Every structure is written in structure tokens, then in C-alpha cells.
Amino acid sequence: NAGVTQTPKFQVLKTGQSMTLQCAQDMNHEYMSWYRQDPGMGLRLIHYSVGAGITDQGEVPNGYNVSRSTTEDFPLRLLSAAPSQTSVYFCASSYTPLQVNTGELFFGEGSRLTVL
Amino acid sequence: AQSVSQHNHHVILSEAASLELGCNYSYGGTVNLFWYVQYPGQHLQLLLKYFSGDPLVKGIKGFEAEFIKSKFSFNLRKPSVQWSDTAEYFCAVNAGQTGANNLFFGTGTRLTVIP
Numbered sequence: 001n002a003g004v005t006q007t008p009k010f011q012v013l014k015t016g017q018s019m020t021l022q023c024a025q026d027m028n029h030e031y032m033s034w035y036r037q038d039p040g041m042g043l044r045l046i047h048y049s050v051g052a053g054i055t056d057q058g059e060v061p062n063g064y065n066v067s068r069s070t071t072e073d074f075p076l077r078l079l080s081a082a083p084s085q086t087s088v089y090f091c092a093s094s095y096t097p098l099q100v101n102t103g104e105l106f107f108g109e110g111s112r113l114t115v116l
Numbered sequence: 117a118q119s120v121s122q123h124n125h126h127v128i129l130s131e132a133a134s135l136e137l138g139c140n141y142s143y144g145g146t147v148n149l150f151w152y153v154q155y156p157g158q159h160l161q162l163l164l165k166y167f168s169g170d171p172l173v174k175g176i177k178g179f180e181a182e183f184i185k186s187k188f189s190f191n192l193r194k195p196s197v198q199w200s201d202t203a204e205y206f207c208a209v210n211a212g213q214t215g216a217n218n219l220f221f222g223t224g225t226r227l228t229v230i231p
Contacts, residue, residue, distance in 0.1 A: 004159075031217045033217070033218065035221075040125075040223055041223055042120075042122075042206060042221040042222050042223040042224050043160075043206065043208075043219075043221040044221070045218055045219070045220075048217070048218055050217075058218065090159065090160065092160075094217050097217060098148050098210040098216075098217045098219070103148070103165075103167075103217070104150070104162045104165065105160075105162075105217065105219060107152075107159040107160040107161075108159055109158065109159045110159060
């Protein structure tokens with residue numbers, strides 16, 4: 001069982017370049033989300049999706065786009081990368097609502113992005 | 117707006133010492149509270165969670181946390197730490213809206229355990 005898979009694990013971009021961070025899960029989870037992790041700031045929610053065809057913004061959505069065409073995949077797009085987007089990005093998914101006893105988010109291993 | 121505060125940024129302990137990491141949140145409604153751990157180079161893993169009922173929650177690897185509603189706190193404890201507990205610990209809050217699985221994280225506490 002692969003769980004939540006993120007690619008690439010490392011990426012270096014130049015300012016203004018575009019790229020897509022891939023996230024796939026094989027657990028049939030309806031809910032998926034993207035967080036960025038910055039030193040001293042913890043994890044902040046970028047975008048999330050409660051199911052195929054449905055996406056919404058989190059705390060820090062500017063500069064990022066998402067789509068959810070299938071249950072399994074939730075790619076994060078940077079259309080014009082900026083140095084402020086240098087960060088570690090985590091994808092997470094869940095099946096059960098967090099409001100029940102067994103609810104939890106499952107995280108991928110992260111993607112480290114550097115924008116020069 | 118919701119916020120989560122972790123006042124200890126870096127904690128250094130010797131093996132067998134007791135651990136308590138503070139977590140306070142600001143949200144007046146129903147909350148679900150989490151502690152996640154991130155070992156060096158790895159992804160976040162759930163340590164424990166408060167859902168409802170007994171405010172003392174026991175998690176994996178001997179960790180426990182106590183939910184004190186009047187203090188808006190959810191402190192993490194372990195009676196005797198091991199070198200393998202070296203990691204970063206994150207407190208997180210879910211506001212309790214059904215179907216909204218978004219978590220608000222604290223800034224994290226780095227724990228270093230010296231053998």
C-alpha cells in the first residue's frame with residue numbers, strides 16, 4: 001500500500017518558471033490538501049479538495065493553482081515561481097472526517113522546492 | 117481566526133528525563149486536537165488525537181496529552197524520553213465542522229534528546 005506519494009522530492013526552479021508538484025493516493029480518500037512548511041511557521045494550508053471536481057482555498061493560496069479531476073490525484077501548480085515559494089510542500093489526504101474518533105490526515109513525504 | 121501556539125521552540129533533554137510540550141489554541145467552539153511528529157527526513161505521523169470524552173489521551177510510543185478546555189490547552193507529555201524521540205512535534209487543531217478536514221498547525225517544537 002503506497003499511501004500518499006509526492007513527486008518530485010526535490011526541485012530547483014528559477015524565478016518565473018512554472019512547475020507542477022504531483023500528489024497521488026491509493027486509499028480512495030475523498031479529502032486531499034496541500035500544505036507548505038516553513039521554518040518557524042509550522043504548516044500552512046494552501047488548497048484543499050473534498051472530492052473530485054471540488055477545490056477550495058486555504059490560508060495561503062496566492063501563487064498556486066490546483067485541480068482535482070480524479071479521486072486519486074491532486075496536483076499543485078506554480079504558474080510563475082517566486083523566491084517566497086521556496087519551501088517544503090506536503091500533500092495530505094483523509095477518508096474519515098477528522099471529527100470522528102478514527103479521523104486523521106495521512107501525509108506524503110514532502111517535496112522540497114527551491115526558487116532562485 | 118483560529119491560531120495554535122507552541123511556546124517551546126527547541127527543547128533539549130537527556131534520556132530518561134520527563135517531557136512536557138505546551139500547546140494553546142484560540143477557538144471557542146468544538147475542536148478536535150492533534151499531535152503530529154516528524155522524525156528527521158520523514159513525513160508527519162499522528163501521535164495522538166483528542167476527539168471527545170476522557171480529556172487524557174494516550175497515543176503511540178508512550179506519549180499522552182491532556183485537554184484542558186478552560187485553559188484552551190492540549191499539552192503533550194512523556195514520562196521518560198528516549199534518544200529515538202528526537203523529532204519535531206506539531207500541535208494542530210480542527211475546528212470541528214463536519215467534512216472540513218483542514219488542520220491549523222502550531223509552529224512546532226524541536227526536541228533533541230541527548231543519550
